[in-house]
Amino acid sequence: MTKYRVLAGPEGYLPPAAACEGIRLPDVGWALIEGRHVPEQEALSAIVDKLLSAKRPFFFPGPNLLWEWKEGVAEKASALRKLADTAGARVIPMPDYRPKYPMINPAIEINPNHPNLTIWHNKIDVCVLAGVHCHYANVALKIIRGGTDCYTIAICGEAGHEDANITLRNAGIPQIEALTAMVAERRRLC
Amino acid sequence: MSKPMLKMTTAFADVMPAEYVELVQNGPFGKGYGVADLGSFKELIEEHPLCAGCGLALAVRLIMASLPTPEDTVVVGSTGCSSLAFPQIALQNIHSLFGNQNAVASGLKRALKLRFPDKHKDVLVVAGDGATADIGLDMVMHSWFRGEKLATIMLDNEAYANTGGQESGMSPEGCVLNMAPTGKKFKKIALPEIARESGCAYVASVTPVQPRKLEKAVRRAILVAREVGPTYVQIFVPCPTNFKFKPQETLAKAKQKEKDQTYPLREFITPEAQAYLAALEGGGKHD
Amino acid sequence: MYVTAKVDEPKCIGCKLCIFACPDPNVFTFVKDKKKVIVNPARCKGCGLCVSVCPKDALVIGNV
Amino acid sequence: MPEQKVVAPEFMFTEAAREEQFITGSEAVREAVRRANVDMAVSYPITPQSESMHLVGDIWAEGYIKDYYRGENEFAVMSAVAGAAMGGVRVFTATGGPGTMRALEMFPTWVGARLPIVCAFFTRGINSPLTIQPDTIEMAHLLDTGMIMLHAEDAQDLYDMILKAFIIAEQTEVHIPVGVFADGFFVTHTRDKVRVAPADIKLPPYKPYSAPVPVMDMENVPFRQMRDPFVMKSNYVSYAAHASWQQEVLAAAERARPFIRQYLGGLIEVENEQADVLVLAGGTAVCQSREAIAMAREEGIEAGLIKIKSLRPFPGEELRALTAKAKAVIVPEFNRVGWLSRELRNVVQNPDRVVAGPRVFGGMTMPPDLILSEIRRYARE
Amino acid sequence: MTKKTSIRMSGLGGQGVVTAAHILGSAATRDGLVSTVNPFFGAEKRLAPAESYVRVSSDRIFERGEILFPNVIMIFHPHVISLGKCYTMPFFAGLQPGGLMLVNGDSAPELSQDEREALKRLDAKLYYFPATKLALEVGGTDLATNMAMLGGLIEITHIVSWPGITDALAERFGGGKFVASATTAALDDALKSKYEKISQLLEQNMAVMQAVGPTIKEVTF
Secondary structure: OOOOOOOOOOOOOOOOOHHHHOOOOOOOOEEEEOOEEEEHHHHHHHHHHHHHHOOOEEEEEOHHHHEOOOOOHHHHHHHHHHHHHHOOOEEOOOOOOOOOOOOOOOOOOOOOOOOHHHHHHHOOOEEEEEOOOHHHHHHHHHHHHHHOOOEEEEEOOOOOOOOOOEEEOOOOHHHHHHHHHHHHHHHHHO | OOOHHHOEOOOOHHHOOHHHHHHHHHOOOOOOOOHHHOOOOOOOEOOOOOOOOOHHHHHHHHHHHHOOOHHHEEEEEOOOOHHHHHHHEOOOEEEOOOOOHHHHHHHHHHHHHHHOOOOOOEEEEEEEHHHHHHHOHHHHHHHHHOOOOOEEEEEEOOOEOOOOOEOOOOOOOOOOEEOEOOOOOOOOOOHHHHHHHOOOOEEEEEOOOOHHHHHHHHHHHHHHHHHOOOEEEEEEOOOOOOOOOOHHHHHHHHHHHHHOOOOOOEEEEOHHHHHHHHHHHHOOOOO | OOEEEEEOHHHOOOOOHHHHHOOOOOOEEEEOOOOEEEEOOOOOOOOOHHHHHOOOOOEEEEEO | OOOOEEOOHHHHHHHOOOEEEEEEHHHHHHHHHHOOOOOEEEEOOOOOOHHHHHHHHHHHHOOOOOEEEEOOOHHHHHHHHHHHHHOOOOEEEEEOOHHHHHOOOHHHHHHHOOOOOEEEEEEOOOOOOOOOOOOOHHHHHHOOOOOEEEEOOOHHHHHHHHHHHHHHHOOOOOOOOEEEEEEOOOOOOOEEEEEEOOOOEEOOOOOHHHOOOOOOOOOOOOOOOEOOOOOOOOOOOHHHHHHHHHHHHHHHHHHOHHHHHHHHOOOEEEEOOOOOEEEEEOOHHHHHHHHHHHHHHHOOOOEEEEEEOEEEOOOHHHHHHHOOOOOEEEOOEOOOOOHHHHHHHOOOOOHHHEEOOOEOOOOOOOOHHHHHHHHHHHHHO | OOOEEEEEEEEEOOOOHHHHHHHHHHHHHHOOOEEEEEEEOOOOOOOOEEEEEEEEEOOOOOOOOOOOOOOEEEEOOHHHHHOOOOOOOOOOOOOOOOOEEEEEOOOOOOOOHHHHHHHHHOOOEEEEEOHHHHHHHHHOOHHHHHHHHHHHHHHHHOOOOHHHHHHHHHHHHOOOOOOOOHHHHHHHHHHHHOOOOHHHHHHHHHHHHHHOHHHOEEEOO
16 A cells, blocks of 8 residues: 555645555545545545635636536536535636646636646635546646645546545535535534 | 537636636627628637747638638647647647648548537648648648548748748748758649649638638638538748748738739639539628 | 837728738727727737738837 | 447456357457447558458448548558547557557657547567568557557457457546557467457447547537647746646556456466466467466476566556566567566566566567476576 | 377468468367467468468467477478478478478479488378369369368378368358458459359369378378
């Protein structure tokens, strides 16, 4: 078993891909917290903890949730937005993946090829990626881990991301709504 | 009317950067806009890193404004100056390698035909003269021989510009360029004629001096490629950087070549394509 | 950019030739009600192609 | 149009009835592709691959594949299948030897663009003087393209690996090309028993919208999507992006390991692994090693066999553990450079124990006796 | 005979060494034996040297490729020996002790004294019979030379059964597309065109095979 842990950075000039350090994607019903396999429920709680203890939590919705390109997307986007709002997080979109010329405006957008500009500019300490195609999500997550101390959370509809500090897999509206309910409940208690 | 995919989800519409909002609200998707409407709609290309006064950049802008249905167009580019601009266009686009654009486009076009048999999915190849007439010539010509339903556009700046101004097959004879320090020893490749003989149903050579003419050629090339067969448009795009003239002279250079016939403008249409275009254009929808 | 195209508004007749000659997108905007063009100086690279095609000498390239 | 029922991969691979056919490796390719629900195939002739793509053409004519054509050269073919894959369909092609070299520029591009293309490579010498005979040297050139590389021992392996390659390649978290390698002539033209599933079943279709990158069809998320981003100059901090992109490709191959274990039963296959002397081989070298080990046994010498099925990802941990106690690991190879022994030396403890040979090349057959004499020598020591 | 029989067939392109190997391998599997068959292709042009290899065994066969140490060598054309149109020189290189050689020829092949002695030391047996002549006379075409060679092999070794070879022939010519190489496929069509019906082709081929027996002669060293 690998000793490598997927912790918040800055890890260094070029951090390794977690998969190459022996981190395996979780099975269905499971999730990863910093590279450890945990039941999904445990990861949901950890996400809530992170969101509520963050100074500046941000959500980065990707193109799959920004554009209504197929059925079911609008509902999932609304659920995610509700989660962000309930958690008091701001939202910065990743509308596409091009290497933008001349450069992005880090106050209002994020790009997978150089996500750190947005994270530094907005002093983001916890971020949530959702609706980003897996390849670009992984690229962004590695760069964030390398150059920032931002804690990364991936809500992934496919198999998840070893490179995120916390990742869900096969996550849909039920998981997002569960998170929203948990956040609301914790807020109510405080 | 735009396609559903060109709609933002309401949940995040408020945070989308202005340029995307403008593209949805004021872009050319489903609007039937053309070159004449430039200046009053949001263009498909946002901003690019090409040189001041670049003829190629101007041609790309005009091509993008000439697409009959941008919402169903995929662009295949190649290595060269144009590949610096294509990531910035608001269309799905592919850059694979240097010279293989028509081979990639052949596979893509056939795949899209398999997946969407009842739809026109325009696959537009836009590449430079080096990519089209030199390194990729066999693949360009074989896509024509096979009758692939592709529109191929050459941005002809008569040199390898991105790599610093080397001679290409499309450079004029005698032209002094890098790798041709004593002047080019052979004639400019007659690609329009080759295209005509290789099975293209529509061939045109144009310059950006006459934008409406360029638009007409691009549109015709795309439309003919939908139903009749392969098409080819060659656009002269002077390069101020490598041919060392002042950026404001780009159009004058093109005009001069049109005038003295060193860049003859031509159009070739097969009878079948002619009949197809007559039926379309008679309706007044395009041009 | 240090230089940009500038429109001498009274001279502009709204022929749009500058728009068709500009190699950069979204530099010129055609203002419909005034029938004139305006320039986005942040986008202009100052190449001067617009100047070369303007039939009314309504454009100049100058310092911002 | 033949009627074929879509079945789950697990059913196709394990539960479905099997019919035994006495066929060549090339025919095994046809039988695999027939059942793989392939949308499109592009071909180009080169010995010893040609027969396999003739046969794929034949089943296109029969209606098992939707589109097929002969491209103009291998580079163009590899480009065309890339275009088709970016357009969201399942594609297959094959090449070998000089064809592989002609097309080489495309392979890292496939990987970078995350294209789940399955390509069969039928190995052949690439040197001058010209040879059309088998030699696995081309594989050395492909080890670091990022592709998954599976090496078939015989026609049965070839059939199984091609079918399974589609399923492995198309997993969202993997989604990179798989090269299925088989030694030219020794597998392609050799007639052997192959057990195949019924022809009236096929794999489920490819799901383009589960890809880790957008499909280039202007039907999914719009605007400025390049499959293959031109992360060149003019881009802010482009080096880190490029590096991270390459890391992600490496990671994708790592994620293939569980699927290779699930479908192929492991990255390696072992026999008698507690023996002092082990033989590690891939492809036809495995067959010859099996004969040599049987001959050794008749002489009273025990030797173990490690058959390497997956070269990329490389079974480094497995090999390190398996070889921990061996006195010697003999690596017979069908190429001049001995790339497999180099790979092994990089992962085992005390690499001096790796016996880099015997080797044949240029089309020569390796007599099992050559391997036997190595086994004898190290068993005696 | 060892438990595994390795057969090397040497001939000239167009004589059907590849097809003969295929039919033999097929017949063996029909008889419940294990077989692998592989041709060794040069440029596989007509009248250029061509070789194919068949292994037949009661157990699983792993080994593949060229047969370097055959138990049986079949020479489809006298030029293989007399003009050296052969991948393997001399033609009996690698022959195992007690091995057999079957040569297509109207007369015994000319051997040097050294060769005779070498073959004697190997305890080898050499047979010859007029395969092409029989193919022409009985089958009506020299393209059936390979059938005559197989007939001789069966007659001498009984390596496969007559029903096995009949079924294998039917499978090979009776339908379905056989693939060894493009050139072989083209030749197939030429062959088929010589017969009105496939059944006629099968019958004639069987007749050629069975006609060989009485013509076989053994060379003594």
